[in-house]
Structure formats: structure tokens, C-alpha cells
Amino acid sequence: MAEFTRPRGTRDFGPDEMRSRRSIESKMRGAIESFGYREISTPTFEHSDLFIARSGPQILDQIYNFLDKGGREIVLRPELTAPVMRFYFSELRNSPKPLRIYYFGNCFRYERPQKGRYREFWQMGLEYIGNRTPLALSEVINASISALDSSGLEGFKVRIGHAALLSSILERWGLKGKDKDLMIAIDKKDEKGIIDILGGGEEAENVSRLVSRTYPIADHKKALEAIMKEVPGIDERAIKELSEVLELVVPGGGEIYMDPAITRGLDYYDGTVFEIDAPSLGAEKQICGGGAYSLSEVFGGEVEGIGFGLGFDRVLVALGGNIPVTDPARVFYLVPMGEKASLIAPGIARTIREGGCRCILETSGRSIKKALPAALNSGAGYLLLMGDDEIARGIVAIKDLSTKEQVEVQVGELGHAIVPGGVLFDRIRNINENYING
């Protein structure tokens, strides 16, 4: 029947789902803000060259791009790091350092949708700009862990590695990370594939084995020593940095590992890098990735930064619909019966709203029998009844829908009654409701 349909890979969110999404969103924002990061926002569309500069021209195959009426090449942003860096270089570069900023917004990619992958999706992330001390590096990782912890997600895996470490291993074979097949094999931890590409031999086997493992954080020193021993001339500063960062990571709800094989797709990552997976997600299990970068090549200015991007939708998929939402507002459902009651109902409703409560007005003119189920469905805790009797006596009847207890209050005292200290406040106590969706 539907004549109009959603574009492929997009979603509508109903009231219950939006409540869940907003609830998680605000918890995660809160976690990031608690580290001192402040929100910024950039346009939904940008000039194509911004993303081409960052990711190469082949990226156009995977994004929404078009010419606008002025003939400009425009794309819907496929990610937020590049716009944020553009903003930084054009207007924020003289801000006091370090600069701590974060963002949350929708992004668009023209890809085949599947579980945890949509054509419109939401990304949250932050950038720390100004230096790359071990404390700063660990702060960014700790912020990502805190954000995920605040969402209620459990069992995620944080893997921390180092881009320069990996490339110095590759340099040992004169490869310098340019060999795409090798990078893919490393990323997949395909031991056999790595050995084949490196040309076999005992050394190749040893390196492949070392790189294809993740090491519990407690074992990282031993593991790094083993790698250092196996690969002569390895970047020892990278080893030192990674080791220091690992000491400073504060464990949260997830497990922490050292993983030397994190490639991150981009050339400009050159320091500590990390990824976070939610194993429950399957193919699209990565929910967060980031690290330290230098952007001098792309943007022409020099900048040392650390950041991460986090797939908000995947966090929600990983939570699996078990999203507790606390709704602290007391909700009243006001049923005016008759013309006189209708005339004063909006004013009564306003009084209630000004008292910090929510008031849903029965606007359909339904009988109380019809209004009651509507009130129950609306999530209201209290029914307010106003009919001729009540008006004649100057009162309003309030029924607690959970206890079925009913009390009467003078209309003039309603505002005082429902706020803290009022006669109804203690009586109307049972106000925090936990909703489980799904």
C-alpha cells in the first residue's frame, strides 16, 4: 500500500526507539563531556575535495555526491573527522592547546546495507589537538571506554597498537606499508597469508606469529620485548610510547589487549592506535576506532592530534534492545468532562507543567471510560478528573493509576501540591518508572 518508501539503507525511528537512542546518546555525551570535551558541529554536506584529500578519489564510489545548482561538487559527509579538521584549520587553530572537542552527527555512505551498516548512520567522536603525550593518548582511549561504559554495553574488546611500530616491522622487509595485500593479511591476522607474502622462512613465521596475536594488557611488556628481539632495528620509541600508554589505560567494562596488528586504513595515523569491537555484532563488529595522527600532508598545516570515531548505531545494535530508560518526569493525564471543565483545563494543565511535571490533556472529548486506557497507554502515572461536581466544589480529583488511590485537591493549591514540599508530593511518590524496550 505504501506509495512512498524510505530510501534504501535509511531508517525511521518511532517514539520508543527515539527515547532509547536519546537516552544512550545523552549518557555517552555526558561521559565525554566529563573529560572536558566541548561539542562542535559542522555541515551535513561538504565539498568533495575535502574527502578526496583525506581518503583518495576512489572514495567517491562509496559516498553520496552530486553537483549543486552552482556546479559545485558536493558530498554528503561520510565521516566527521575530516570536516572537524577542516573546521579546526580554518577557524580553531589559534585556540588554547590542548583543544578538546567532540561531535555527534549523521553521516552517509553509499554501501550495501547489512547488520550494523546503514546508508545513514550516526557517529560520535572526539579530537584532542595539541600534543601526544602518553597521558593524552591514554585519555582519549579512556574517554572512549567511558563512553561505552555509560551506554551500558558490556564485553567489548579494546585493542591497542602502534602504527609506527607496525610500519617499522614492515620496513624490515622493505615494504613500508605499501603492500596492500600484506596490510589486509595483517589486519585479518591471517598468519599463513603473511608468511606467503613475506616469502616464507623462519623469521617470517616468527613475525607472523607475533603480529597475529592479541595480548592481554598484563602481558604487554613481555610481548613487546619478544617483538623487539625478533625484529632488529625496530622503532624503539614506538615501543616505549605504546608501553607507557598501556600503563595509563583505566580498565572499564571491556577487556583490554595489546594488538600490534592494528592497521587502521589511513596513512596519517602514525602513533598509538586503537580499535574497539563488540563481538556480539559479527561481521560489522567494530564499534570504535582511533589513534594519534599528523595531518600536515593533508591540510597543509602542522597538527598533532588524537581522536576516535564511534559507531553510535552499532552500539545500539550491540545493546540488543535492552535499553533501560529512566523517565523522571511525573506524568498527569487530565480529563475535563463537560464544557465548563474544558474551559479551565488548559489553565490547569499549565499549572501542572509549570510545576515541572508533564500534563497530557484529553483533547478528544472521550468519555472517562475511553480516556482511561488512553491514559494508561500514554505512560501517565496520574489521572486528573474534572467534571461538574469537581468544579462546583472547586477541586480536582487525582487518581494514582498504579495504586488506584484517589485524592482531592483544591484547584488553587494544585500548583503547590505537586512541587517538592507540597501536600501531594510525598503522596505522589512512586514516580520513577523503568521501561524496557523490545
Place this chain on the structure above:
RNA sequence: GCCGGGAUGGUGUAGCCUGGUAGCAUCGGGGACUGUGGAUCCCCUCGCCCGAGUUCGAAUCUCGGUCCCGGCCCCA
């Protein structure tokens, strides 16, 4: 870009193999019932993803498309 499985009122489903009046539940609207009700009963609205083909006749069979779900590829 590749490979599977799907699509029936708003939602969830039966019917499909074996072509012949599209059924059930729920939600929504109304009523039984003029203000203490969340119950029960009755009535009503709304549907075979789109297009072509085969056929006397297609939800059902065939082909193409669209979209959804999952798995690859990719993943900034």
C-alpha cells in the same frame, strides 16, 4: 560488486509446495455502558512489494525490478 533467505491490513502471522470466495491475532475507530473505568462482548476501517508473462482464472507458477534480513568484499 558477489552469494543465500525473504516481502500478505499499522504490527505479528496462516494460505504458496498441489492456481479457484485472502483467514487469525493485535492495534485503531465505534457501540453495549450518562463519572471510577485497565475486563468482557458486538460492529467497522484497512492488505497479497512493483511490473511483465503463463492461464478461463495468479497471493500461489515463470522472468525482471525494488526493498528487507543475513553472509562475503570493502570499510575513511
